[in-house]
Amino acid sequence: MEQKLPGDLLGKLFGEAVPGLQLFCLERWQSLHETEARVQLSESGVHPLTLAELEVYGVDLEELRRLELGYGWTKGSPRLRERIAQLYRETVEPEGVIVANGSAEANLVAAASIVSPGDTVVVDMPNYMQLPGLLKWLGAKVVHLWRRPPTWSFPLSEAVEILRKSRPKALFVTDPNNPTGAYMSRMEMEELAVEAEKTGTTLVFDEVYWGSELGDPRPSILEIAGPERAVSVSGLSKVYGLPGLRIGWAAGSKEMAERMWSVKDYTTIAPSRLSDHIASIILEPGNVERLRERARSIVRRNLEALRTLLGDRSDILEPHWPRAGAYVLARVPWSRDTLALSYALYTGHGILVNPGECFELPGYLRIGVGQKPGDFNNSIEELLAALEKLRSG
Numbered sequence: 001m002e003q004k005l006p007g008d009l010l011g012k013l014f015g016e017a018v019p020g021l022q023l024f025c026l027e028r029w030q031s032l033h034e035t036e037a038r039v040q041l042s043e044s045g046v047h048p049l050t051l052a053e054l055e056v057y058g059v060d061l062e063e064l065r066r067l068e069l070g071y072g073w074t075k076g077s078p079r080l081r082e083r084i085a086q087l088y089r090e091t092v093e094p095e096g097v098i099v100a101n102g103s104a105e106a107n108l109v110a111a112a113s114i115v116s117p118g119d120t121v122v123v124d125m126p127n128y129m130q131l132p133g134l135l136k137w138l139g140a141k142v143v144h145l146w147r148r149p150p151t152w153s154f155p156l157s158e159a160v161e162i163l164r165k166s167r168p169k170a171l172f173v174t175d176p177n178n179p180t181g182a183y184m185s186r187m188e189m190e191e192l193a194v195e196a197e198k199t200g201t202t203l204v205f206d207e208v209y210w211g212s213e214l215g216d217p218r219p220s221i222l223e224i225a226g227p228e229r230a231v232s233v234s235g236l237s238k239v240y241g242l243p244g245l246r247i248g249w250a251a252g253s254k255e256m257a258e259r260m261w262s263v264k265d266y267t268t269i270a271p272s273r274l275s276d277h278i279a280s281i282i283l284e285p286g287n288v289e290r291l292r293e294r295a296r297s298i299v300r301r302n303l304e305a306l307r308t309l310l311g312d313r314s315d316i317l318e319p320h321w322p323r324a325g326a327y328v329l330a331r332v333p334w335s336r337d338t339l340a341l342s343y344a345l346y347t348g349h350g351i352l353v354n355p356g357e358c359f360e361l362p363g364y365l366r367i368g369v370g371q372k373p374g375d376f377n378n379s380i381e382e383l384l385a386a387l388e389k390l391r392s393g
């Protein structure tokens, strides 16, 4: 397959945003194409809910009409922070929680609150890539710790070795992992926590896909390592199907939350008052499990459909079947230039997937599996037909 990229696309995806800050390839790829794509297979969360659908979860739409849209609470309302603390089975206090505009902002304030120029930090790879980019910009010496196929599981013994050798300030892990859908076991987390305690390393886990596990449920790192050793970032965008609320959070010790709150004064001041109100209802205990189950059942059905539709055609696409998340990382056995392939899928067929190049994984595509199940089947049929066509040139 020979595909031409427009001259400026590489610069738009892989240049620098400002000196020292590399462009965020994945988010830029999405921003450039997602609103125009006819077939949407690039999202990493499950199909979003409407405001009207939230009524069954206890959101009173009449009450929303009367809500005064002031600034609200800059670190999140006490009610919302209490609900978030409950998710961690009381291992954090509400005072250890900062509500942010998405887990993206929570990652930023967490990283900026922990890392100083010259610090050695370790980062999980492959990754959503926000943290690898930010950490470098903050002036840290960044060590990449790669998960590898075929399991893509967290390389625990390598991590322990690096911790012992370099005593890094922090280890940033995205688990459940984006883009591989692999996740750590309780035992692995426990071993990592013991080691981090010895080396004084803070464990910063982006757990935005927490609750989407298709196998054994996974605890949060906070429940394992405690708030003095760990920070958990999460939010409502992926598993809860509410990315438009822009509600995320970072949770840890009270001292860490104080520091993150001070950084947040410089970023967005406060989460939206409207979103804070809705989120505090959505995170009531009965709703949490219900929404997590909604996500898992959408993903299970779509994965099953993908298995059936793909059949034995692993010569077209070799999926790594995920254990969590709402996406599949798939190897393309016939092309390493998956950026050109993704661009051809988009321009020639209106199909949007994510090129592996945005995860430093040429030869792979990340395909969303969180769509409405009926729509998903049609989208995958179109994708497979388009891939066949492109392969035969």
Ligand SMILES: Cc1ncc(COP(=O)(O)O)c(C=O)c1O
Pocket: 044, 101, 102, 103, 104, 105, 107, 128, 174, 178, 206, 208, 234, 235, 236, 237, 238, 243, 247, 248
């Ligand atoms: C691992 C990870 N962290 C954070 C984010 C940002 O999500 P949001 O800011 O919508 O919560 C994403 C989005 O794809 C992600 O995959």
